[in-house]
Structure formats: C-alpha cells, structure tokens
Amino acid sequence: MACLAVPAWVLATRWSTVLHGHPAYPVLLVALVVAGVVVAVRARRPRRPGRGRTAGRVVAALLLVGLLAATAWLRPFAATTTDPLAVDGPTTWELRPAGPPSEVGVVFYPGARVDPRAYLALLRPLADAGHLVVVVEPPLDIALLVGAPPFDAHPEVARWVVGGHSLGGTAAAMVDDPRVAGLLLWASYPADDQSARDLPTLSVSGDRDGLATPDDIAATASRLPAGARSVVVEGGVHAYFGDYGEQPGDGVPTVDRASAQRQIVDASREFVEGIG
Structure with a gap:
C-alpha cells in the first residue's frame, strides 16, 4: 500500500x-x-x-x-513563482535575452530538492541584461548528479559564469572547463580548496542563514579562488535565494524577502556584467 x-x-x-x-x-x-x-x-x-x-x-x-x-x-520544494518566457528543455530551463546573447552566459545549479523554476525570477534580470541563462534540472534535484554542463548546446556563447545555490553552488565550483569565466555562489561554498584557481568569484550569503550559516561561510572562505568578493545580505536566510517558501532548519529573517532578493540580484548582475 x-x-x-x-x-x-x-x-x-x-x-x-x-x-x-x-x-x-x-x-x-x-x-x-x-x-x-x-x-x-x-x-x-x-x-x-x-x-x-x-x-x-x-x-x-x-x-x-x-x-x-x-x-x-526527495520530494522537491515547489517553486512559488516562475517565468512565463522561460524555455523548458528536457533537462534545462533557459532565459533568453531579447537580442543576440552576450559572449558571457550563465549556467545555474539549483539547491538540493528545489524546483529549478524557483530561480527563474531572480535570474531574469541577467537575461534582460543580454546574457543567456541556463538553469539546470538535476537528476532527482541533486546538483552533484549532473554530468557535463550544457556549454556545448550553445556554441554562440564563448564564456560562462557557473553558479548555484547551496549544494548547487558546490557543484558549480567543481566544473573544470576552460570556458568557465566566473563563479557565482549563493549561500554556498566549495567542497574542496579552489584557492589556486585564477577565477573571478562572488559569494553572496545571508547573515541569518540557518543552513549555510555565517560560521560555515567564514570557515570555508579560504577555499575560494584568490581575490573572491563577498556580499552579505543583512537579515537574509537560505530560502531567500529562491522562490520556494520556507525551508526546514533555516534561520529567522530580519529583512523582507523582496529587499533581500533585490540585493542578491543587484550584486549578481554587477558581477556578471563585470566579467570582461
């Protein structure tokens, strides 16, 4: 039964x-x-x-x-928002710019057990700025199970920023490909030492996060590529990095979701735009 x-x-x-x-x-x-x-x-x-x-x-x-x-x-956290213009592929969601894409694209890995559509609204501003954004649909919603990133499916994009939320960021940090031009971590950190990599990196975290806690972020800062930049969202929690409601074990926010997400989006857009 x-x-x-x-x-x-x-x-x-x-x-x-x-x-x-x-x-x-x-x-x-x-x-x-x-x-x-x-x-x-x-x-x-x-x-x-x-x-x-x-x-x-x-x-x-x-x-x-x-x-x-x-x-x-493995029952996933359901997205509470989506993007009607996103293109659903067999194993990806794509946010396409209105015109020809920039030479820098973005591949994004969702957090564990999170509906990939939960990140579309937050990543839409990157597409509006001219970047092709590809959100990966991991097997069983576990980013570590993803094989090669979908770079080859888009030969029109020369270089890529790889990023992700939580476990997705950990998976993104493992991508070893000469086309990787930047690393974007949302409430995440590498599983191993990446300090020898010459790779522009941005780490965005929340100081009320109960899962990727401030102590976790501080303890793993030495693993980041040299010169990595950090942005802390005051009052932000783990679930603010996507639109999927609350998450068990998370902290208690002291800022509203919209304000926190505005900071996450602005920092991320500035970072991607700065990849020369």
Whole structure:
C-alpha cells in the first residue's frame, strides 16, 4: 500500500514540479509502484520453508523501505513563482535575452530538492541584461548528479559564469572547463580548496542563514579562488535565494524577502556584467 501511497502523495502535492523537472524522479516513482506490485504478487504465493528465502525476503523488504524513504525525502520544494518566457528543455530551463546573447552566459545549479523554476525570477534580470541563462534540472534535484554542463548546446556563447545555490553552488565550483569565466555562489561554498584557481568569484550569503550559516561561510572562505568578493545580505536566510517558501532548519529573517532578493540580484548582475 505504501508503494502506491507515497507516489500518489508526491504527485498530489508536487504534480507541476514533477511534470516540469528532470525525468529521473518520475522514473523513480514508477519504479516504486512496480516494486510494490511485485512484492504484493509474491506475498500471495505459498511460502516455502528455507533460511535463504527468508533472508532474501528480509533484504527485499529493507530495500523497499529504503526506496520509500528516499522517494519521500526527495520530494522537491515547489517553486512559488516562475517565468512565463522561460524555455523548458528536457533537462534545462533557459532565459533568453531579447537580442543576440552576450559572449558571457550563465549556467545555474539549483539547491538540493528545489524546483529549478524557483530561480527563474531572480535570474531574469541577467537575461534582460543580454546574457543567456541556463538553469539546470538535476537528476532527482541533486546538483552533484549532473554530468557535463550544457556549454556545448550553445556554441554562440564563448564564456560562462557557473553558479548555484547551496549544494548547487558546490557543484558549480567543481566544473573544470576552460570556458568557465566566473563563479557565482549563493549561500554556498566549495567542497574542496579552489584557492589556486585564477577565477573571478562572488559569494553572496545571508547573515541569518540557518543552513549555510555565517560560521560555515567564514570557515570555508579560504577555499575560494584568490581575490573572491563577498556580499552579505543583512537579515537574509537560505530560502531567500529562491522562490520556494520556507525551508526546514533555516534561520529567522530580519529583512523582507523582496529587499533581500533585490540585493542578491543587484550584486549578481554587477558581477556578471563585470566579467570582461
């Protein structure tokens, strides 16, 4: 029953997010239903004694419980805003400028379990400034599962700023490609030492963030490429870096969302515009 209930709950509460996201999550939902049907069919068969068969059933049950837990945990945070002009591809959302794109584009990786559409409104000003913006749809909404960035799909763009929110920023910092011209981190930090890279970098964080806390940001500052610039949004929290509502474990903001996001957008636009 749970193998039907969990997918039904996910679809009832996140239908639009699942429909417009990476196909990996719908595949997981189907796999869960199939696994439940198989288990139900086998449960009706007469049981034969045997230690091996009992052990096999226990292992299968544990695997199924793990699959149920993972599927429920991976239910994404739904976007509360979107962009009607964004172009939905198989594994990306694109914000295209009105005219020919600048030679500098932006590839952005969402935070873990966050609907990629939650970032479109915040990134729209970059497209309005002439930059092609590509928001990646990660498998299962986990940016670390993304393969090569979608640079080759846009040969008209010579150089790229890679960026991301939270785990997405960590994934962006791992991109090693000569076309990368800048690194943009929103409430994020690299997983390893990037200080030897000659790469313009901007780190934007909130001083009330309960997930990428100010202590985390300070403790990992030495990992950033040399000369990295930091902007702190006073009163800002983790969930202000996207439009997806509140996030468990986050801090309590002391500034309104619109004011904080205006600072995030302005700093990011200035940074991208400054990539020469």
